[in-house]
Every structure is written in C-alpha cells, then in structure tokens.
Amino acid sequence: MKEKTIDYILRATWQAIARMYNEEASKYGATMSIGFALLSIDKEKGIPSTALGPQMGMEPTSLTRTLKSMEEKGLIVRKKNPVDGRGVIIHLTKLGKEKRELSKNTVLKFNDIIKQHVSQEKMDHFVEVAEVINHLIAEKKIYTTEEVETKIE
Template structure:
C-alpha cells in the first residue's frame, strides 16, 4: 500500500493543514490554535484544568505552560474549587470571552465553507465513516488496555 491508500495518512495530513490554517488566523489576534481550542473548551461554570488535557490531546506540561501564558495575557483565570480546594478550575475573563467569540467565528466560518463546498450526501458519508472509525478505535483501545 502506498501512503495515499492509508486512512491515517489522510487524517493526519488534513489535521496538520487545518491546524496550520487556524494558526495563521489566530496569529492575527496574537493567539494560537491551541489557545483557541482551550477557549472553546472552557465551560461557563469553570472547567477543571485536568480535564482540558485529555480533551485536547495535550500533555500536562504543555497544557500547564499554555494555561500560564493565557493567564499572563489575561484570557483566563484559575480559581480553587469551592468544594474541593485541591481542584483548580479555569474560567474565562472578559478578554477571554471576546477571544472565544473570535475563535468560535473562525471555526464556524471554516465549517460553513466546507458544508457549502460538498454535497450533503458526501458530508453525511464523511460523518458516518468518521463515527465508525471512532468506534473502531475505541474497540482497539479497549482491547489493548
């Protein structure tokens, strides 16, 4: 098999290009793709910092450094959980909320462009196949625990 026949080649290649595209746009706002993704992942009532890493596929040290930089820029603030003081929750500041709106708009515009570029049947097939790949990967991960 050559690389053009491998599912993972196409997934990785497209993800790399999407990431580059988002980074190009984010740099105009002095942000990065990972910052935007974090901003979109933080819930209104706060999000435990420990849950952000697995959601984003980031290592704890990279996430800690990224959160520290975002905190220094005034986009987020960390507070101890009211019930469990050992738990740190991440909240968006007013500046963070504005940056989140920008990130959300960029993501929505990109996705809308893709919806317009492809017929509905192809979009539906893409999501069906993606869901089946996800289910298969979950099976493989369970088997290899």
Template sequence: MDKDKSIDHQLRATWQAVAKMYNEQAAKHDSTMATAFALLNIDFENGTPSTALGPLMGMEPTSLSRLLKTMEDKGVISREKNPNDGRSVILKLTDFGKEMREVSKGHVYQFNNKVREYITEEELETFFKVTTTINKLITDKLIYDDID
C-alpha cells in the same frame, strides 16, 4: 501503498492543513490554535475544572500546564479555587478571554460554513460516519492484533 490511497496519510495531511490554517488565523490575534481550542472548551459562564480540560482537549498534563500558564499570562483566563475540591482549580474566562473565545468561534463557524458550501449533507454524514468508525476501531483496539 500509494499515499493518495492511504487513509492515515489523507487524515494526517488534511489535519495538518487545517491546523496550519487555524494557526495562521490565530496568529493575527497574537494567539495559537491550541489557545483557541482551549478557550472553546472552557465553559463560558461557570468555567471548567483544570482536571477536566486535558481530557476534553486530548492533551498531556505537561503540555496543558504550559498552555494554561501562557493563557493566564495573556489575560484570557484566571484560576479560582474549586469550591467542591480544594485541591483543584476552576479555569474561568476573563472578559478578554470571552472576547477571544467569540473570535475563535467565528473562525470555526466560517470554516464549517465554507466547507458546507462545497460538500453535500450526505457527503458530510458519510465523512462523520467514517471518522466515527475509525475512532471506534482505535478506541476498541481493533486495528492491530497484539500477537507478535
């Protein structure tokens, strides 16, 4: 199959370009795309239970633990005991973390606004419909028959 007509190739190549672009921007702030993504997924006011962040980000526990350690070392998050569950912690943004979250948010808005200058709302609606359908096909395990 021609790679330019392969759906998975286009998804992968586009995501790699987006990830590279975001990592280049994050590097200007001594950060990474993963850190920025985590900052955007931690509740600004109340924090987020550490057990809820992994699923929000689609990360494995080992990778998430490493990321959270780095974020704590850089002073963008703090860990507090979860008052509702003594076994878990709430991840809270520090003042510096809140500043960095706003920087990250600005980059996401800038990306979205620039793309919207070149792509119509109708095209974006189609794009979202296509990606939602692909995700549903994968989630519902409708891509491959497990008959081998």
C-alpha cells in the same frame, strides 16, 4: 499513482487545518491551542483544570504551557475549586470571553465554507467514516495485545 492510505489523508488534512488555524490565530497573538482551550472552557462556570486536558486530548505538559500563556495574556484566571479546595477551576476573563467568541466564529466560518463545497450526503458519509474509525480504535479492534504478542514470539 499509488493510493494514499487513510491515515496519510487524515494526517495531511489535519496538518493543513492546524496550519490554517495557527495562521489565523497568529493575527490575534494566539495559537490554535489557545483557541481550542477558549472553546473548551464553559463561559459561565469555567472548567476544572483536571477536566480540560482530557476534553481537549492534550498532554499535561502542553496544556500547562497553553494555560500559562493564556494567563499571561489575561484570557483566564485560576480560582480554587469551592467544592474541593485541592482543585482549580479555570475561568475566562472578559477578554477571554471576547477571544472565545472570535475563536467560535473562526471555527463556524471554516465549517460553513466546507459545507458550501461538500454536499450534505458526502458530509454525512465523512462523519460516518470518522465515527467508525474512532469506534474501531476505542474498541481496540485494529491492533490488539494478542496480535502484538503473537508477532513478537
């Protein structure tokens, strides 16, 4: 049998996790993106709309759609930034805080179940490998502009 590539394993695993979270969220009329947004918004202070997208790693159009849906469901309200009137701070409503707690419990349950089936040593290795991958990507040590230019010529 052919060995699976690292990116295949990561992509297939993430897709399975996303499907699982979306199935769970759908029971509450939500999506994984909504749950992730709820967890990314500070319960007390809110978050500037410009900071939410980068924090979640979401494209602006997807974030806009998610926030519109959250607003329609009564999970968030947008308020002018008191420091910078041009900006908007996104705050959780009472319902948003309740759904945030539900999202938090869902994520914690996932973590607990995985930790029941994977030793701490293996978890430490998994985290270490993920950190190495992220570091190599962030430092552009996998594909460099020079390599691309050289190969095109």
